[in-house]
Amino acid sequence: MRLAVLVLSLLVSAGTAVAQVPPCTAVPGWTQQGDARSYDADNLFEYMNGNAEGYLLYHFVRMKGITCASGDTTLTIDVSEFEDAEFAYGMFTSTRDPRTPTERIGVNGQVTPRKGFFTKDKYYVEIAANPEKDHSATLRAFLSIIEKGIQGRTTLPDAFGWFPAENLVPDSIRLVPESVLGLRLLKSGYVAQYQAGKGFLVRESSPDSAAQVFTKLKARFSQASPASIGDEAFTATDKYLNGVSVFRKGAFIGGFANLPEGRNGVAESEKLAANVR
């Protein structure tokens, strides 16, 4: 009953990060240790020093957190709010371990013996447990309660479905918040790891803007060869990006890079371009 009341109150008050941090007592046997934490983009540095930069990159807005204790075990619970659901998911993609399966907690989550985190709507929730041992059951209990208290989007960004599935490394698609492929021209977008090479997709504000970026990008690669994909395309080779194929389709710029010798990525890019809407 107590838990039901708590969950209900969380549902009712969803919409602010403050409400999404449950009391430690939501799970029997746990009590709060110390004061609640509250940070924003201006002072997150005080909490996590340089690691704050990783959050700010994804347009972090604010964080609320508490520490729960039971015996000698502590849980550090932090609920971060980002500007939108895409950035929150981007934060998740930058921190998940690609070798560990993800779980359906919110949009997506991951639980390891000492860490649990998920994203839902514009929130990214993380719990760290101490000391060293398997805390996964406790982590799941808290994650479940917090997840129920967050309303909003539970689906992956559309772009996730656009990358061709063949040879795609599972759970490898991530949002790169700036300089996709290490190129400032490609401001931000998605990168997907394949068995060989990686796919990328950047959305510009308009087809005209994308055309301008495409032209500059093409000029950056010497000996670019024209290709027939989308509205315009080229293939090239680069010392660090190896085989590259790039296309523009409307406001999107996408393609493949780091392809092994002998592959120009045209076939892969054609599939990606066909999916882009």
Place this chain on the structure above:
Amino acid sequence: MGRRLTAKRVIGGHMAYKSSRRDFLAAAGLALPTVAFASIDKSRQAPTLPSPASGFSYRVLGKTGLKVTSLGFGCMITSDPSVIERAADLGITYFDTARGYQNGNNERMVGAALKSKRTSITLSTKTQAKTKEEALQHLDTSLAELGTDHVDVWYLHAKSKPEDLTDELLEAQQIAKKAGKTRFVGVSTHGGQPELFPAVIQKLPHFDVILTSYNFTMDPKMDELIASAVKQGIGIVAMKVMAGGFRRAKPGDKQTEILKREGAMLAALKWVLKNTDVATTIPSITDNEQLEENLTAMSAAFSDADRRILLAQLDHIGPLYCRMCGSCSGQCPKGLPVSDVIRYASYSDGYGQFQLARESFMALPAAIRSVRCSDCATCAVHCPNGVRVTERLQVAQELLA
């Protein structure tokens, strides 16, 4: 030692001190006529240095004897390994990561990017562990992720107080050193340097390197602290060299674009490099364009133009942004939490976060929210950092109350 150093509180990786703006600018080298600084520090070339790549400067990392490029590479937020690989090919020799960056993903990427270059570069990582066992476990994980059997420098991460340097963490570093898993050990610090530097020196010969926040917005006393460590043979690596006012600007923000366009980032880096006690720097580098821009800092002297840019930045940041030094605490006879209210004003007009500003302000007690600075003939609050206190408080009261 004319000025008394008064560390008040550490905010945003900065030390905040009581010192006059005149003192600050003078000692920071921003208020004096231009002095041309050679890009290659000749006094540090006594050991045999590698043949400098064109436009590169090399320095020795204290008693480690490691020869490093004065521009290193902070890998923390780099998303594409090609930038790291290219930096190594171009001749950068110092690369820094940490166990905690990107939840461990960063070390894996750095390891993959540098796997063919391990013997020609200096590689450092860090642990934020609190116990000996956890620290050593972190190191083993770091080595596995980085794909190497040793790192060159292993730091205790983000320490700010002497008591953070516990015996068991120091013991972990010694064990790692003896096992050949790290060649040298260090400590990284974002704040609390006035207390931490002497504590590190006191632990000698244990520590080899200090990785510290250091930039043009910090108190000139930092130079003395760094010099005192260098005198004892400790190598200095500088981070957060682009300064806090820059850190607050997010990618794509107008402010970030202005800073880049005006060359403020490069000027800030050159300001750090002119201190030859700093062996290397680790600005975060996310793309090839930034890499190329940063490379020029090694071959270009800190100029009058750079000085003007940084002065303008200080003028921009100084009067508006509270550095949270705490000096104003208790000064307002009406009980205003001055630094908090000024910060709320910055949320709104500095970052366009009106809702956050309003929510924060409205969370103050009603009696505090009702205070109007215009009711006072004069303001009792004086800011040592030049923040226009009354003006900023009134902005908050007009916008948010």
